[in-house]
């Protein structure tokens with residue numbers, strides 16, 4: 001008999017005997033009346049007894065299992081789990097908002113505070129750098145203090161950072177604020193998925209953790225709308241943009257004052273009575289005994305197997321299943337960033353401009369549309385994750401992302417091939433021979449961050465074009481010459497193209513951009529976070545997530561910082577072909593190494609990494625089989641619990 005088949009029989013027999021045993025026990029206790037230990041338990045008992053007879057009469061194993069599942073699905077997941085998940089996911093919202101809002105704020109800031117390119121770069125990358133560091137440090141903090149204090153700490157950092165940014169009088173304070181916000185993002189990004197995974201029931205875990213990424217992309221979308229709205233406010237608009245995040249952060253802080261610690265962390269720390277009570281709250285009328293026992297046994301076994309001596313990361317690296325899980329988790333996060341999501345998001349305004357959108361403000365709003373597509377298709381991911389499973393969803397998503405990247409690259413390639421010629425070389429009035437004059441095609445001019453193209457249109461072809469240095473303070477005009485005064489050159493039907501070339505093939509790039517988000521957002525966006533929250537055993541979960549989140553942030557900085565240089569060396573299409581190549585490598589890696597974790601208890605997932613890495617993907621999966629508890633007890637919470645080591 002195959003492993004799967006035997007597991008199913010064992011499962012259904014266990015479920016059935018649990019139901020029978022429970023019914024017998026209740027009958028012996030003179031049950032059947034309504035005054036039992038809890039009305040919920042009583043209802044479950046009646047339902048269990050009813051389904052028990054239907055189970056007993058079920059002829060085949062399949063029917064038996066279906067009946068068991070129907071019974072299980074009648075047990076509703078309490079709203080409390082959703083409330084807890086949504087309050088935690090506010091951390092994701094703030095992650096998305098604070099990383100997304102800065103581009104719009106910079107447009108205003110650089111004018112008001114006279115920021116040069118270095119300071120602009122610092123304000124963007126200091127946050128991501130701080131997030132990388134605090135995600136790594138968050139592992140130890142999570143293990144020591146628990147998930148709840150870490151989420152509280154993150155919301156404090158978000159609030160303090162936002163207040164600092166809104167009140168800043170100089171660029172140094174702004175830098176301080178961005179670092180504080182970054183520290184919050186790092187801690188939140190590694191703690192929230194772990195916390196949600198630990199409180200969620202197995203059949204909803206993927207969906208609830210994916211909601212966190214939905215909140216990330218929701219935060220990015222919201223940030224782009226706020227950027228659009230406040231861009232009309234010439235003075236202090238950036239204060240509102242950067243300061244508004246204090247509200248959701250304070251809301252999360254207040255909420256978490258009343259929300260509980262993760263029951264798994266409590267069991268690990270020996271606070272079993274509190275853990276039982278919280279688990280009971282999270283499961284409503286479902287029995288928690290098996291889940292509780294399984295968590296507890298698992299912790300004890302882990303301690304025996306791996307020991308408790310030495311730093312966790314060393315134990316993880318020397319114990320093959322956790323080492324493999326770490327490679328899979330970090331690999332997923334690395335390939336998420338290497339497939340270029342943040343350059344696509346960052347570059348969306350330019351791609352849209354290439355498609356003929358000349359107005360800056362319209363480009364901002366269209367960038368909000370891009371963020372909206374990312375958000376909308378993450379929602380599709382929330383819907384698909386428990387249907388398709390993590391593995392298929394990630395593979396399909398990355399394959400589509402790769403194809404979209406190729407289309408995007410082809411769009412740029414075609415545009416480069418029909419790149420307009422530079423026909424005029426006006427003399428530089430300051431007699432500084434700029435490099436811009438050496439370009440004979442728009443394509444070269446566009447790739448040089450110091451130059452832009454000033455041109456006229458005759459029907460749809462570019463005429464009277466010149467490559468001129470860009471104004472140091474604003475990329476919307478040239479430093480000198482015909483395109484140096486925005487109002488004048490617009491009246492004279494002249495156009496200024498910075499960062500893009502007018503081309504008839506821009507629709508290919510636009511199509512690539514949309515396809516990219518449609519494929520990336522449901523799978524490669526959320527799955528690295530979701531899978532990482534599930535694949536490590538409890539003793540290694542904080543450290544595993546700290547490492548993989550650190551890798552995510554590290555590659556985020558690396559890819560965004562090198563994008564312009566990569567484009568200069570390889571051209572834009574070369575850069576997107578490169579990302580498509582990374583997506584191809586990622587596909588091979590995921591195909592070989594990512595096991596299916598759908599529906600499994602967190603405690604069972606470690607066994608998926610027992611065989612050699614790169615056989616995980618081919619290992620027989622138990623897809624479609626939920627681990628569900630259908631034994632029904634009168635009350636989940638026993639005051640007489642001998643385990644109680646934390647009597648309150």
Ligand SMILES: O[C@H]1[C@H](O)[C@@H](O)[C@H](O)[C@@H](O)[C@H]1O
Pocket residue numbers: 213216217220336341342345374524525526552556
């Ligand atoms: O999962 C998220 C999401 O896809 C975001 O859109 C992206 O900006 C982040 O870097 C990523 O980690």
